[in-house]
Amino acid sequence: MRIHSYRLCIVCAVATALIAIIIALAGAPEARADSPAGFLSDVAPVLRDNCFSCHNTKRKSGKLDLTSFAGLMTGGVHESTVVPGRPAESELVTLLTDAGPRAMPPRDKCTPLPASQIETIRKWVEAGAKPDAGLDPRADIARELRKRSTPPSPPGRYARPVPVTALAFSPDGRRVVTGGQYELCEWEASTGRLTARIRTGIERTTALLFHPDGTLIVAGGQPGLSGTLAVYSMATPGEMRNDVRFLEGSNDRKVLLRQLHDADDCLLAVALSADGKRLAAAGADRAVRIWDTSAGPAVAKSLATYESHADWVTACAFSPSGRYLLTAGRDKTVKCFDIEKNEPLASFPEHQAAVQAVGVFRAGDRGVSAGADNRLRFWTFGSEMKQVNQSPQQRGEVLRLVVDPESGRCVSGSADQTIRVWKGDGGTGRVINDFGDVPTSLALTGDGARLTVGGLQGTVAVYDMNDEGKRIRWVAAPGLEAGAK
Numbered sequence: 001m002r003i004h005s006y007r008l009c010i011v012c013a014v015a016t017a018l019i020a021i022i023i024a025l026a027g028a029p030e031a032r033a034d035s036p037a038g039f040l041s042d043v044a045p046v047l048r049d050n051c052f053s054c055h056n057t058k059r060k061s062g063k064l065d066l067t068s069f070a071g072l073m074t075g076g077v078h079e080s081t082v083v084p085g086r087p088a089e090s091e092l093v094t095l096l097t098d099a100g101p102r103a104m105p106p107r108d109k110c111t112p113l114p115a116s117q118i119e120t121i122r123k124w125v126e127a128g129a130k131p132d133a134g135l136d137p138r139a140d141i142a143r144e145l146r147k148r149s150t151p152p153s154p155p156g157r158y159a160r161p162v163p164v165t166a167l168a169f170s171p172d173g174r175r176v177v178t179g180g181q182y183e184l185c186e187w188e189a190s191t192g193r194l195t196a197r198i199r200t201g202i203e204r205t206t207a208l209l210f211h212p213d214g215t216l217i218v219a220g221g222q223p224g225l226s227g228t229l230a231v232y233s234m235a236t237p238g239e240m241r242n243d244v245r246f247l248e249g250s251n252d253r254k255v256l257l258r259q260l261h262d263a264d265d266c267l268l269a270v271a272l273s274a275d276g277k278r279l280a281a282a283g284a285d286r287a288v289r290i291w292d293t294s295a296g297p298a299v300a301k302s303l304a305t306y307e308s309h310a311d312w313v314t315a316c317a318f319s320p321s322g323r324y325l326l327t328a329g330r331d332k333t334v335k336c337f338d339i340e341k342n343e344p345l346a347s348f349p350e351h352q353a354a355v356q357a358v359g360v361f362r363a364g365d366r367g368v369s370a371g372a373d374n375r376l377r378f379w380t381f382g383s384e385m386k387q388v389n390q391s392p393q394q395r396g397e398v399l400r401l402v403v404d405p406e407s408g409r410c411v412s413g414s415a416d417q418t419i420r421v422w423k424g425d426g427g428t429g430r431v432i433n434d435f436g437d438v439p440t441s442l443a444l445t446g447d448g449a450r451l452t453v454g455g456l457q458g459t460v461a462v463y464d465m466n467d468e469g470k471r472i473r474w475v476a477a478p479g480l481e482a483g484a485k
């Protein structure tokens with residue numbers, strides 16, 4: 001049942017994204033009868049929401065790529081997609097109202113566009129089908145629209161908790177930073193008191209970690225719509241309100257130091273090498289990207305992109321030397337990349353189900369992965385990946401893993417709400433049964449002495465790894481945190 005509720009929540013997440021699209025559409029200004037329709041303001045959002053799925057740079061149905069102004073004007077097989085000034089001869093307009101089999105979007109898969117949107121596109125073609133001043137015709141339209149949109153503000157007080165899909169201890173171990181809704185929240189680790197809120201404009205944070213230089217690296221996005229990797233600084237004083245520090249990370253350049261990557265789908269994972277010199281990020285677009293962060297994440301340089309996974313990349317981890325990167329995929333594999341030689345090395349196929357988490361031990365070129373086959377699998381990596389051990393079958397999917405390089409222990413969180421501590425060789429240790437939520441994020445302090453867990457229902461707990469009696473727990477949603485104990 002619990003697995004079901006987790007699945008249900010993924011369904012919910014998709015539904016939420018759909019609702020967001022509906023709201024965005026409802027809120028989009030309709031072109032008034034007397035004002036000419038603009039390309040980016042009126043036409044492009046309709047194309048993005050209804051046409052890009054089949055007409056993009058990779059999948060050009062009818063040889064038509066609609067994701068740039070140039071692509072739209074070049075047209076498809078029939079070369080009469082847009083005839084400026086002549087809507088009746090432009091298939092961009094005629095196919096939208098067509099009753100025959102060529103109707104767009106295809107009637108067997110989609111509903112026709114509302115008449116008002118068709119009229120907007122018709123007017124724009126009639127007025128000469130002009131792009132906006134300054135728009136590079138080859139620019140990716142989805143990206144241009146994201147650049148111009150203002151992200152929503154986080155709620156002042158949360159009406160309901162949001163899943164804590166990412167969290168991290170501050171480098172001194174005194175604070176826990178969690179991903180909220182369009183923001184990050186910082187809490188005192190010993191009391192659960194809210195200390196700061198950093199507005200990011202990222203709907204959902206899926207991974208976050210601190211660089212040794214104190215900056216915060218954050219990945220996330222909106223499923224199916226956008227993905228962001230950004231670097232924040234919490235060094236500015238911000239504005240104090242009711243003992244909470246507010247930082248403006250969506251446009252204040254002292255807080256948002258750098259947007260490292262902007263993708264068309266949600267990013268899901270980030271990893272940093274032990275020396276802080278290499279950063280990796282990956283996600284639903286299947287790509288694994290590597291940056292050189294030797295001079296700090298704010299001035300990171302892009303190094304490489306790998307597209308070896310056939311589905312979402314769900315997690316990644318560097319080997320202790322930083323030479324290898326291990327990545328987990330929904331394509332049921334774990335892959336090993338040689339970062340120095342810049343090549344994919346090996347693949348681990350044993351899971352035969354989506355892999356959701358991966359970790360690497362300090363010694364012996366050994367790692368661990370887990371996922372929807374409900375088992376942790378321990379393996380060696382290099383030019384080959386070989387299984388050396390496996391855990392007994394768990395009652396639920398394993399969702400997250402974190403390895404403590406110091407002790408060689410690793411901690412797993414499962415959909416059955418248990419959190420387990422394993423010895424590096426696969427032997428079992430402590431089982432934590434009192435979290436009371438589905439663990440959707442895990443992090444350890446640098447010395448491995450304390451563990452923090454975030455949950456699907458917004459729960460956050462801090463455990464002492466060496467003292468089973470010590471635990472503190474709260475709900476990581478401003479306005480609702482008093483609800484926990």
Ligand code: HEC
Pocket residue numbers: 046047050051052053054055061062063064075076077078079080081091092095102104105106109110113
């Ligand atoms: C579900 C997939 C899908 C969606 C969504 C879709 N299309 Fe198409 N479109 C196709 C396919 C497939 C063809 C090629 C049909 C053929 O060859 O007969 C096509 C052909 C076209 C053509 C003709 C290209 C040519 O020169 O022959 C135009 C114009 C077009 N689509 C516009 C649109 C617009 C505008 C939208 C959004 C409002 C849209 N399409 C949404 C699948 C899609």
